[in-house]
Amino acid sequence: MKPSSSTLARENAASLYLQIASLLHEEINRGVYDPSGKLPSEAALCQRFSVSRVTVRLALDKLTEENVVERKQGKGTFVAGKQLRHGLDTLRSFHESLVIQGLKPEMRILSRHIVHTPDNVRNSLGVNMERSLLLERLHVVDGEPIALGRSYLPVEVETLSWEQTEQQPTYAILESLTGLRVVRADIGISAQAADKPLADSLKITVGMPLLVMRRLSYLSNEDCCDHSVFYIRPQHYEFVMSSYFKPVLK
Numbered sequence: 001m002k003p004s005s006s007t008l009a010r011e012n013a014a015s016l017y018l019q020i021a022s023l024l025h026e027e028i029n030r031g032v033y034d035p036s037g038k039l040p041s042e043a044a045l046c047q048r049f050s051v052s053r054v055t056v057r058l059a060l061d062k063l064t065e066e067n068v069v070e071r072k073q074g075k076g077t078f079v080a081g082k083q084l085r086h087g088l089d090t091l092r093s094f095h096e097s098l099v100i101q102g103l104k105p106e107m108r109i110l111s112r113h114i115v116h117t118p119d120n121v122r123n124s125l126g127v128n129m130e131r132s133l134l135l136e137r138l139h140v141v142d143g144e145p146i147a148l149g150r151s152y153l154p155v156e157v158e159t160l161s162w163e164q165t166e167q168q169p170t171y172a173i174l175e176s177l178t179g180l181r182v183v184r185a186d187i188g189i190s191a192q193a194a195d196k197p198l199a200d201s202l203k204i205t206v207g208m209p210l211l212v213m214r215r216l217s218y219l220s221n222e223d224c225c226d227h228s229v230f231y232i233r234p235q236h237y238e239f240v241m242s243s244y245f246k247p248v249l250k
Contacts, residue, residue: 008049017058020049024059025068028079037079038142039069075142084146086213088241091185093169094139094149094213094230103141109166110136110148110201114155121152121227124216132227133157135165138201139230145202146237151228170226171217180219182226188214189239198231209234 008019024039033039040048045056060077063069070080086097098105117125117132125132132152139147151170156177165173171182190212199206211234217226 008051016049016051017055017062020045020051020056020059021062024063025066028068033079039077039079041076072142072144075144078142084141084237086237086239088187088239091182093171094147094228095169096171098139098141098146105146106140107166107169108138108140109162110138112136112158112162112165114158115152117152124227125152125224129154131155135170137166145233147230147232148198148201149228149230151226153226170228174217174219174225178219178225180221182217183220185215185217185226190214191234192231194231202231202233204233211237211239213239 008016010016027033039045039060042053042056042060045059046053049056060069060071064071067080069077071077084098084101084103086094092100095105095107112133112135114131115134117129121132122129133155135149135151135153135157137149137151138145139149153170153174154177157165157173160168160173160177168176175181191209192212194202194204194206194208194210196206198204198210199208202210211232213230213232215226215228215230216224217228219225
C-alpha cells in the first residue's frame, strides 16, 4: 500500500503536527507500513510534509503517547505491537518465515560443536546417531533478539564454514549436504519461563514467559535430519494457520 496523498491545511501552523499524526495513524490502520512496521525516518517525513523536524517529532510524540507507535533509540519508529507471524501450514525454516515478511533478519552463532546426542534426541534422529552437531543461533531483527534456536544436526554439518552455518537457514544447509529436500516436519508449541542463560541471550528478565517451538524435520527419504527447539520472545510474535471445516462422515 502507498501513503495517503492528502495535503495539509496550513492556515494554522500549530495544528500541523496533529494533522500529520492523524494521517500517519490512518496509514498504520490501512497497513501501509507492513510487513516490518517501521515508519519512514524523521528526515523523510519532513521532506514529505514540507515541515520542520520539530513538527514531525511532535506528531510522533503524540502517536507514542497514544501507544500507536514505539520509538527505539538508534533504530527508528515502529508500529506498536507489530506482530511477526509464523505460518504453520507451510513448511519453512524459522529464518525464512521472517524473510518472507520483508524483514532482514540476522543469525548469530552462539555455539557450534560436536556433542554426544542426548537420549531423547537420539530416539528422534536415529539410534545410530551417537554424535551430532549442536548449533545454537540467535535470530535478530532490527538489532533486537527475537529467538534462540538450538538444533541437533548430522555431524557432516561441521564440514561447512562458520560463515555458511551463520548465513544459511537450516533447511538450505541440509539440502546442500544431502541432496535431498526437507518435505515435512512435526511441530509442537508450548511455553516456559526463561532461565538465566536464555534471559541473558534474549536480553530479557529471568522468569519472563517464552514461546517454545519444538521441531522434527524429515528428508524426502523419511530420515529425520533436524531436532530443533526455538525459544521465542512472545511480545511481537505469533503462530498462525488456516483451518477448514471437515464434516464428520456417518
